[in-house]
Each structure stands twice: as C-alpha cells, then as structure tokens.
Amino acid sequence: MKKKLMLLFVLLLLFAGFIGVKYFILDSQNIYGRIKVVSSPAASVFIDSVAMGKTPYEERQKAGEYNLKLIPEGTATDTASWQGKIKITKNSLTYVNRELGLSDVTSAGEIFTIAKAELTKKSDAGEINIETEPIGAIIYLDNEEKGVAPVVLADIPKGDHELSVFMPNFFRRTQKINIDPGYRVNAVFKLAIDQSQKINNPSAPGTTTATPSASLEKKEKVTISDTPTGFLRVREEPTVNASESAQVKPGQSFDLVEEKEGWYKIEYEKGKEGWISGQYATK
Numbered sequence: 001m002k003k004k005l006m007l008l009f010v011l012l013l014l015f016a017g018f019i020g021v022k023y024f025i026l027d028s029q030n031i032y033g034r035i036k037v038v039s040s041p042a043a044s045v046f047i048d049s050v051a052m053g054k055t056p057y058e059e060r061q062k063a064g065e066y067n068l069k070l071i072p073e074g075t076a077t078d079t080a081s082w083q084g085k086i087k088i089t090k091n092s093l094t095y096v097n098r099e100l101g102l103s104d105v106t107s108a109g110e111i112f113t114i115a116k117a118e119l120t121k122k123s124d125a126g127e128i129n130i131e132t133e134p135i136g137a138i139i140y141l142d143n144e145e146k147g148v149a150p151v152v153l154a155d156i157p158k159g160d161h162e163l164s165v166f167m168p169n170f171f172r173r174t175q176k177i178n179i180d181p182g183y184r185v186n187a188v189f190k191l192a193i194d195q196s197q198k199i200n201n202p203s204a205p206g207t208t209t210a211t212p213s214a215s216l217e218k219k220e221k222v223t224i225s226d227t228p229t230g231f232l233r234v235r236e237e238p239t240v241n242a243s244e245s246a247q248v249k250p251g252q253s254f255d256l257v258e259e260k261e262g263w264y265k266i267e268y269e270k271g272k273e274g275w276i277s278g279q280y281a282t283k
Contacts, residue, residue: 137167
C-alpha cells in the first residue's frame with residue numbers, strides 16, 4: 001500500500017511539473033514576437049526611449065505597441081531622424097525599413113506586420129492591407145494594378161508576391177512579401193518625393209501656373225514607354241478608378257491633347273481621346 005501511495009505521489013509531482021513547464025515557461029514564450037529594423041544610413045534604435053542598438057537590428061520583443069525611433073549615426077548628421085508607432089504580435093515578425101533623407105518629405109520606407117485574415121474565404125489564401133503616406137497611391141501586385149490605397153486585397157494565393165506602390169511625383173516603392181494561408185499582411189508605405197519632377201508651386205513668388213486641366217495651345221507628341229504588363233491602359237478620366245477605353249503599346253506615339261498632374265490626354269484613334277498615366281509616357 002505504501003509503495004502504491006509513493007508511486008501515486010511521484011506521478012502527481014511529475015504531472016504538476018509538466019503543467020508548470022507548459023503554462024509558465026512555454027506559454028510565456030508565446031507572448032513574444034520579433035522585430036527587425038534596417039535603415040539607410042545606419043541609425044541608433046530606440047524603443048520607448050530605450051537605446052536598443054544599431055541597425056540592422058533584430059531581436060525578440062514582448063507583444064504590444066511601441067514607439068520606435070531611429071537616429072542617424074556618425075557622419076549622417078544632416079539626415080532626418082524618424083519615429084513612429086509599431087505593433088509586435090506574438091509568434092510573428094514586424095519588419096521596419098527606412099531610407100532616411102534630409103527631411104521627412106525626402107525619406108521613405110515601409111512597415112510590415114502580420115495578423116489574422118478577416119475577409120479571405122479560401123483556405124489556401126491570405127490577404128494584404130495596404131496604406132500609403134500620402135494616401136491615394138496606386139497599388140500593384142505582381143505587376144497588376146489593384147486600386148488605390150488604402151485598400152484590402154482578399155483571397156491572395158499563398159506564396160511569394162511582389163507588392164509595389166506608385167504616385168506621380170514620388171519614387172515608387174517595391175517589396176517582396178510572402179502570404180501564409182489564413183493571415184493578413186499589413187503594409188504601410190511612406191513615399192519620398194521625387195525632387196527631379198517639376199511640381200507647380202502657385203505660392204512661389206514670380207511664378208505663373210497654368211490651370212492643370214487647361215488645353216495645350218501647341219500640340220506635342222507623347223511616346224509610350226515600357227510597362228510591366230507590355231501595354232498601357234487608356235482611361236476615360238485621369239484616375240485609376242476610371243473605366244478603360246483602350247490599350248496602347250510601348251513605342252507608339254500620339255498627339256497630346258491635354259495634361260493634368262501625372263496624366264496625359266491623348267488622341268489614341270481618330271476622333272477618340274483618353275487619359276494615360278504619365279509614369280509610362282514621355283513628351
């Protein structure tokens with residue numbers, strides 16, 4: 001009888017030990033995620049005002065919301081610092097990439113986080129939630145136009161994809177992403193202004209700015225440049241949400257009828273006019 005009681009006591013201790021390991025050790029590890037921060041130039045990393053190291057930086061971090069700050073290192077004293085809110089979720093990676101310019105408008109980057117999918121119905125698909133700064137950038141997935149940010153793309157097949165965002169007068173941003181079934185990739189892009197592009201500034205002294213929609217007095221030619229799809233859509237209005245009227249091919253030239261910021265109106269057939277994106281055309 002004593003031996004049976006001792007054996008039962010030992011089994012109870014082992015069971016208690018197993019419960020302790022599972023709930024106090026293994027579960028405590030599950031409250032952590034990972035954060036990876038890269039920057040150009042190299043920068044000191046601060047999380048909630050605590051110095052954590054330098055970029056490239058990668059570490060485990062307890063799940064939660066934090067304030068991340070990057071301060072350029074060494075000779076990059078003229079480069080602007082950056083700070084923003086980030087969210088770390090358990091058992092997943094938060095990826096932060098920043099290209100630090102001389103000011104906020106010339107700086108760019110992206111933040112990627114993972115969450116559970118909300119709209120996707122297919123078991124072998126996930127989704128992407130894209131936000132951009134400034135809002136209204138055109139979204140491309142695997143070189144196919146998908147709309148204007150902010151936007152959620154559902155039922156995206158699992159696997160690797162190329163996500164790209166573009167806005168006239170800003171530099172394009174492109175990143176490779178991986179879609180896991182049942183999960184959402186949250187992507188936040190910050191676009192840097194392209195200072196080589198001429199942007200009308202009505203407030204500048206001594207400048208006169210024509211109304212963007214004013215017809216051009218002297219006709220010019222527009223030549224279609226190479227595109228990722230091998231063609232360029234002609235739209236009824238100067239917006240990616242407008243209906244498609246036709247398609248033109250790289251190398252073709254057309255009369256320029258009218259011009260708005262980032263868009264050209266062309267006569268693509270005799271008596272037929274439409275708008276094309278200025279990104280893929282040159283005057």
